[in-house]
Amino acid sequence: MMTLRPAASRGHANHGWLDSNFSFSFAEYYDPAHMGFRALRVINEDFVAPSMGFGKHPHRDMEILTYVLEGAVNHEDTTGASETLVPGELQHMTAGSGVKHSEMNPSDTETLHLLQIWLMPNETGIPPKYEQKKFAVQTEPNRLHLLASTDARDGSFQLHADAELLAAKLDPATSVTHEFKLGNGYLQIARGAVSVGEELLKAGDGLALTGEASVTVSSAEGGEFLLFDLA
Template identity: 55%
Template sequence: MLTLRKAHERGHANYGWLNTNYTFSFANYYDPQHMGFRALRVINEDYVAPGQGFGTHGHRDMEIITYVLEGALAHKDSLGNGAQIVPGEVQRMTAGTGIQHSEFNASDSEQVHLLQIWLLPETQNLPPSYEQKAFSLVETPSDLKLVASRDGRDGSVTVHQSVDLYAAVLEPASEVVHVLQPGRHAWVQVARGQVTVNGQPMEAGDGAAISQEEKVAIATGPDHSAEFLLFDLA
């Protein structure tokens, strides 16, 4: 069973410095029919204006993943970490017992386009921690790349939840197939381009919840490339 969440159906807010779309309920957008999917609680597609960003603020008991599509996002936190996140990198922050951080567009001329993802941790009150790694998606097109997992295997960042997160850049006329083990579920989030997911057409901003299926087949047509995230969830 595949349930589609179209881009235009998402919540939306424009604060001038931030133009954002909410796949699930967040901030002032509340929809009881879209509170998350399994352990996946937030997918916000953010566009941050040059020189702007999120001032210092706190989080608790959440696994936060940042995936930058365009531009560079400057991060600072109360653990002493400071870094820029650019396309091809994945940042994981475990909020745990509490962490303060800020995120700013590092450019004075270009916007930042990113996906911010929150996962519910399987254990509360974890020690706060931070991790950031680069992945060569462009160098391995049409291949599912594991970028986050509970055991940190294959060089992925470690999340405290039974989730495998894959990212991929598909060239035109390509297909990848991910097998779902019994009792597992999937969420596909299209970041760019157009694909079909188990035969269902999807485009940038669309998401899909997949349950009671043996596999997830994602394909591009002859005239379209695409970039997407695939969550394999308990």
């Protein structure tokens, strides 16, 4: 079964310095029909104004992923990490027993555009951890890249969650197919447009796939997406 989550139906909040779209309930946005999907709890598409950002704040018992689309983000946390994340890289933070971090847009002129993702962990109270890595999504199009997995295979980050994350950038008139390992999926379109069967999906759209053995994603004009494999 496939369930479309159109970009225009997401929750929205504009705080001036921060313009956010929420695929699932978050902060002041509450919709009991959209509380998450399987282990996937949050997909926020954030636009952060120049020289602004999130001051130091706490998290615990959550797997947090950050995927930058435009601009850069300066990250600092209580594990001692102090890094700058740019497009082409993925950030993974295990909040575990508790961590505080800040995320700031270092540019005086450029808006930061990113996807912030939270996954519910399958174990709690573990030591916090921070890591980031450059993946070849942009430089090696037309194939699925494993970014995070349950077992850290193929150079991916290990998630303490019943979830895996893949991403792909498609050139025009190309497609990729994924056979689900954990049984369910969620597709989030980052740029451009892709199709799944007869369903055309554009940037910001999401598609929940329940009980599907596989999914084929194609693009007539080019697109980029994240694909979650979920138990």
